Amino acid sequence: MSDTPSITRADVAHLASLARIDLPPESLDHYAEQLAVILGAVAQVAEVAADDIPPMSHPLPLVNVFRTDEVRPSLTSDEALSGAPSVESDRFRVPRILDEA
Amino acid sequence: MSDLIRLTAAETAAAVASGAASAVEVAQAHLDRISEVDERVHAFLHVDTEGALAAAAAVDSARAAGATLSPLAGVPLALKDVMTQKGIPTTCGSRILEGWRPPYDSTVTARLKAAGVVILGKTNMDEFAMGSSTEHSAYGPTHNPWDLDRIPGGSGGGSAAAVAAFEAPLAIGTDTGGSIRQPAAVTGTVGVKPTYGAVSRYGLVALASSLDQAGPCARTVLDAALLHATIAGHDPLDSTSFDGPVPDVVGAALRADVQGMRIGVVKELSGEGYQAGVQQRFDEAVALLTGMGAEVVEVSCPNFPYALAAYYLILPSECSSNLAKFDGMRFGLRVGEDDGDPSVEQVMGRTRAAGFGAEAIRRIMLGTYALSAGYYDAYYGQAQKVRTLIARDFAAAFEQVDVLISPTAPTTAFKLGEKLDDPLAMYLNDVATIPANLAGIPGMSLPAGLAPEDGLPVGLQIMAPAMADDRLYNVGAALEAALLSNWGRPILQEAPSL
Incomplete structure (x- = not known):
């Protein structure tokens, strides 16, 4: 088992704010x-x-999927x-998006 | 004709097609059953009586007009509340979406409607599909029809319980780490996670986009195959949808022949942590498969012991990103707007704190941690490398055997509340189902019997290579027939009446 990370109250507050x-x-x-137990x-x-192992982000060997650019019905x-x-x-x-009230 | 609720989906479709029963009668029988038992089971979050009867009447009209009916026309179905259905409440088991009525159908919903399947309502689930017990639903847990004090599995406990309680012959589930298969195992039903990309994710509210896959829940392997064939196939609205032919799953379920097949027992998915009665029923099923002419060998997948750890880094990472859209701005709950003159960020914070339950919050924070600067390589990056090794373990195994088998879940259904505040204990329920999601391969759970020590259902899992979903149905149907012949009657008839 690797080092158990210590997670403080302040860490949780920071994560929650992020x-x-x-x-x-x-x-x-x-x-x-x-969180400390899970981590x-x-x-x-x-x-x-x-x-030397490549990371796997996805099960399918897809890179980009394109479709023709055509007008279709939408909401x-x-x-x-x-x-x-x-x-x-x-x-x-x-609500207001800038800090000044 | 209350026996209508005991029919399989295939029998129901045949009865409707022949005129032996009308689709409206069938729908009404199931709606009556829901009224009778769902107060105790709580499989449904929303029942759409009017919509179901209208859909059934449309099938009856089509038949009267001489139209050719699709193979599941007039068959009732319960839809997991993570799938959008136009105009019908879709909550994902979360307060944050309470009252939301989506303006569009998911592709799965649209295909069901087009096939004349009668959607009865939306089923309960762990919030945003995070959990193994359905206790993380904001609307209260679902109860296992085998013992109302026990969990029905999760996250799709509502769908599995609806099928097990004869409230619907079919249901749709979604499986990110076992959410179709583990509920099937603990309720004595059949559940299939198709190959990743086989069923469109359009309109499936995403938990972990590289893992999520919708699939069928049913009482028989053939019924699951009929539903699989109805919902699978390429969809241009989902860029991760697989563009290729759907394997002949219905033909495979009818073939049911394992003669000469090579079947691998996964060495790492047994032993410590697996309940004795689960292991016993699994071993008996292995003997049956051997007796039917399959060659059963043990196969090692050495990286599987790390799958759970990799999964609980990858899933929270993707989840923290996907759930960022629930911010109280465009849909769903908004909290604290009138308290002072809050900024948009303050309203988001208040809304998310009020709208998300404890498990969603844990996983969002875990993902935020795993993706943050300084930890990314050690956690998320390393987990993605382990994911490659899991996929390589499967690839090596499938060079030796046609399918792999294991118990679906290490134990039978546990008591409600038992693991609710112990996340790690809860996560261990998925230890045998997670590897298939990481690699993107298909998996099925079917009933293997009742554990002698507690009389509760045990599930057996079959896994096949990507896009070889038909093998699951072939092996599953063969095993189902052999078990049924031993039992004398379907396993759900052993369940106490509700």
Whole structure:
């Protein structure tokens, strides 16, 4: 078994912020404990001697798949917006995107 | 005619085609069954009574007009809630998609509709297909029809339980690491993960794009083959869809002959961690295959012990990326917009914290960690190399044998709650099913009997080379016939009545 990574409360807070998940502070310790256990187990991949092995990202030997560029029917804007939490002037309405209030 | 719910899909289609039963009668019998038992089983998140009866009536009209019916016309089906169906709620078992009605059909849904299959409703699942017990559904767990205090497997526990509880003869599942096969194993049903790329992923809400594959759930191998043939085939809407002929899975299920076949028992998928009764039923099935003229040998796949670790790096990495789209901006839940004057990032953070359950959050954070600068090579990069070695193990094995077999899951169904807060223990349920997903090859689980110690179903897994899905059905149907002849009646008749 490789070194079990230590995952602190601060690490979890950082990961949660990268993943845009606003975790309640009281949950951080529990997640830290569980992530450390999981990472300790998956770190087992390091035991495999694989320096000269090519990585595999996908089961099919596909590189690029092209199709002809033709006009086809698609969703109307009403359909595309039908599941939106908020709509304005035929567009998705979102909260402010800049930091200044 | 309540016996309609006990028919196989093939028998149902024949009854509808001959006029012995109308498609509407068949649909109504299943809707009645759902009303009767689903409060206890909770296989369904949404039942579309009106849509099902309308689809059935359309089949009856087509027949009356003299149209040629497709092989599954009028057969009811339960659709896993990870597949979009136009206008029908699609939640993926998550709060974050509660109330979302997709504006389009997945390709699988469209093909089912075109074939006259009657979609009864959407089935429960672990949130975004992450789990082995269906307990990670935001809408409460599904219960195993064999014992309502036990898990039905996951992530497709709803689909498997619906089939096992005679709420539907067919269901659609999706399998990223075993989510069709493991639920089949623990509910005494048949489940198939086709070759990666064989069934379109268009409209399948992605968990891990390089692993996800939709497939059939059924009570017999032939029924699974009929459904497989209905949904498989190239789709220009999915750039990872395989552009080649669909193997003749129905013909293979009817052939059911293993005489002269070479069958490999995977050495690494047995022993420690495998329940005694699971191993016993597996060994008995091996003897049956030998008795039918197959040559059974042991085959070693030396890198399989690392498959689980590689999978739990690759899957969270892809999942953290795929689930980034659930940000409360274009569909689904939005939380905390009116609390102060939040920025879009704050609303995303609040929405995702409120919308995702604990397992989704764990895996998103794990993937974020594995992909972050400084850890990428050691975790995700190394896992991808191990994935190559797993694929090479399969390639070497398939030079010696035609198919590989193993137990599908190391144990029978465990109790609800038993592993809920122990992620690592939960992950071990997938130890035998994960290698096929990593390599992209097809796998089937079929019932091998009941474990003597607890009387619960045991699944046997068959794996074949990519695009040789027909071999699964040939071997599966042969074994199914031999087991049925020993048992005297289908295994689901041993289940307690609900």
